[in-house]
Amino acid sequence: MFINFRRIRKCQCVQLLTTGLVLCVLMVCWEDLDHHVVSHVRSCAYRYLVNRYDFLNRSLIISSNRRNRKDGPITVGGGARSYPYIINHPGKCIGGPGDQDDVLLLLFVKSSPENFERRQAIRNTWGNESFAWSELGVDVRLLFAMGVYPDVSQRSQVQDALRQEDQAYRDLIQQNFLDTFHNLTVKLIMQFHWKQKYCPQARFLMTADDDIFVHMPNLVKYLQYLLRSQSGANDLWVGHIHKGAPPVRRKNSKYYVPYDLYPWPSYPDYTSGAGYVVSGDVASKIYQATLVLNSSLYIDDVFMGMCAKAMGLSPQEHVYFSGEGKAPYHSCIYDRMITSHGHAADVHSLWREAIHSTASGNSRGFLGNVYCTAVRVMILCRPYFQNTYSCAAAFT
Ligand SMILES: *[C@@H]1O[C@H](CO)[C@@H](O)[C@H](O)[C@H]1NC(C)=O
Ligand SMILES: *[C@@H]1O[C@H](CO)[C@@H](O)[C@H](O)[C@H]1NC(C)=O
Ligand SMILES: *[C@@H]1O[C@H](CO)[C@@H](O)[C@H](O)[C@H]1NC(C)=O
Ligand SMILES: *[C@@H]1O[C@H](CO)[C@@H](O)[C@H](O)[C@H]1NC(C)=O
Numbered sequence: 001m002f003i004n005f006r007r008i009r010k011c012q013c014v015q016l017l018t019t020g021l022v023l024c025v026l027m028v029c030w031e032d033l034d035h036h037v038v039s040h041v042r043s044c045a046y047r048y049l050v051n052r053y054d055f056l057n058r059s060l061i062i063s064s065n066r067r068n069r070k071d072g073p074i075t076v077g078g079g080a081r082s083y084p085y086i087i088n089h090p091g092k093c094i095g096g097p098g099d100q101d102d103v104l105l106l107l108f109v110k111s112s113p114e115n116f117e118r119r120q121a122i123r124n125t126w127g128n129e130s131f132a133w134s135e136l137g138v139d140v141r142l143l144f145a146m147g148v149y150p151d152v153s154q155r156s157q158v159q160d161a162l163r164q165e166d167q168a169y170r171d172l173i174q175q176n177f178l179d180t181f182h183n184l185t186v187k188l189i190m191q192f193h194w195k196q197k198y199c200p201q202a203r204f205l206m207t208a209d210d211d212i213f214v215h216m217p218n219l220v221k222y223l224q225y226l227l228r229s230q231s232g233a234n235d236l237w238v239g240h241i242h243k244g245a246p247p248v249r250r251k252n253s254k255y256y257v258p259y260d261l262y263p264w265p266s267y268p269d270y271t272s273g274a275g276y277v278v279s280g281d282v283a284s285k286i287y288q289a290t291l292v293l294n295s296s297l298y299i300d301d302v303f304m305g306m307c308a309k310a311m312g313l314s315p316q317e318h319v320y321f322s323g324e325g326k327a328p329y330h331s332c333i334y335d336r337m338i339t340s341h342g343h344a345a346d347v348h349s350l351w352r353e354a355i356h357s358t359a360s361g362n363s364r365g366f367l368g369n370v371y372c373t374a375v376r377v378m379i380l381c382r383p384y385f386q387n388t389y390s391c392a393a394a395f396t
Pocket of ligand 2: 062260261295
């Protein structure tokens with residue numbers, strides 16, 4: 001009896017201790033757990049069970065009396081000002097090689113003043129307008145979008161270099177805001193406003209980071225296919241989709257968003273800002289949304305998703321648009337890819353290969369296709385290995 005009693009006490013003691021320990025671990029690790037698990041579960045539950053984002057319309061639309069009256073100064077949503085241009089090319093979409101009404105793609109690259117080398121690499125490779133015209137037979141117009149160099153002490157030096165660069169290439173647009181991470185939404189608004197004002201006729205708009213690689217021949221082929229398809233160049237917003245992504249609440253993260261900026265558990269679906277394409281009609285709807293939505297959310301691709309949601313638009317997934325990641329290198333993948341993120345010096349070699357495989361018609365025959373599917377399955381469908389392209393991409 002006595003022994004039994006002691007045993008029970010011992011068991012309870014162990015139970016109590018374990019519970020205490022688990023609670024302690026939970027408390028210590030809560031932030032990580034919340035960040036990695038709970039917030040995602042909550043957000044996905046919201047996305048798939050509730051899937052209502054009408055709070056965007058209710059909470060973020062700036063009422064017209066808080067917006068400017070007709071005779072007031074022109075400002076853009078969220079109280080964010082529309083900044084004046086320092087460098088601009090209003091005539092970029094006029095004239096040029098083709099008929100000006102036939103601009104297929106207005107290509108914005110989000111750059112920063114100091115990234116001279118990246119811009120040069122893009123001009124010499126996938127951003128080459130003459131190549132698109134002479135080899136692919138389409139009119140592509142390339143512009144680099146930026147603000148001003150944030151460091152005051154070197155600003156005038158950097159600005160002089162920019163002016164020289166622009167005299168040589170005439171492909172920069174710059175507004176008078178600080179080019180910082182937290183001003184990316186300002187840069188986004190600049191692009192959509194520029195298109196609306198100076199290039200409304202372009203069939204498609206692409207916005208891309210300056211450290212991605214775009215397989216221009218594949219992209220053009222895809223866009224031409226869309227033009228021939230039933231819906232034509234309408235109602236298109238395509239890229240790598242983030243579905244049911246939760247706002248990051250860890251203060252030390254680059255993507256931290258405080259509750260008072262965005263109190264809800266989940267962002268509307270959005271395409272990764274690394275690179276996505278919209279058709280002209282979608283671009284003009286986004287433009288409309290930027291006029292009325294509060295633009296204080298500084299993550300530009302999320303803000304784009306909010307604008308789209310408020311206009312009733314939803315994104316389309318394309319398996320060969322990359323998110324954050326770099327495409328695993330293999331010619332079987334490379335043949336199909338549209339964008340890949342995180343490139344610098346290697347864009348030259350990637351581009352040479354793109355030109356080469358396009359010139360050789362990249363047809364592999366039946367066995368070649370079987371071989372490539374097998375290779376893609378092996379590279380993209382490995383378990384526990386997060387690729388920038390999903391396993392589904394192996395079978396397209
Ligand atoms: C917001 O309002 C627009 C029209 O005013 C509507 O098309 C859209 O679906 C609404 N968005 C949401 C999320 O309710
Ligand atoms: C936009 O939202 C922010 C943060 O929620 C708020 O501080 C600001 O006043 C809002 N701006 C307008 C014009 O409503
Ligand atoms: C751009 O493409 C054209 C046409 O293919 C080519 O002649 C030219 O050398 C290319 N420019 C650069 C900087 O590579
Ligand atoms: C954005 O640019 C404006 C205008 O230059 C500047 O006042 C503001 O501080 C910048 N915001 C951030 C977060 O850098």
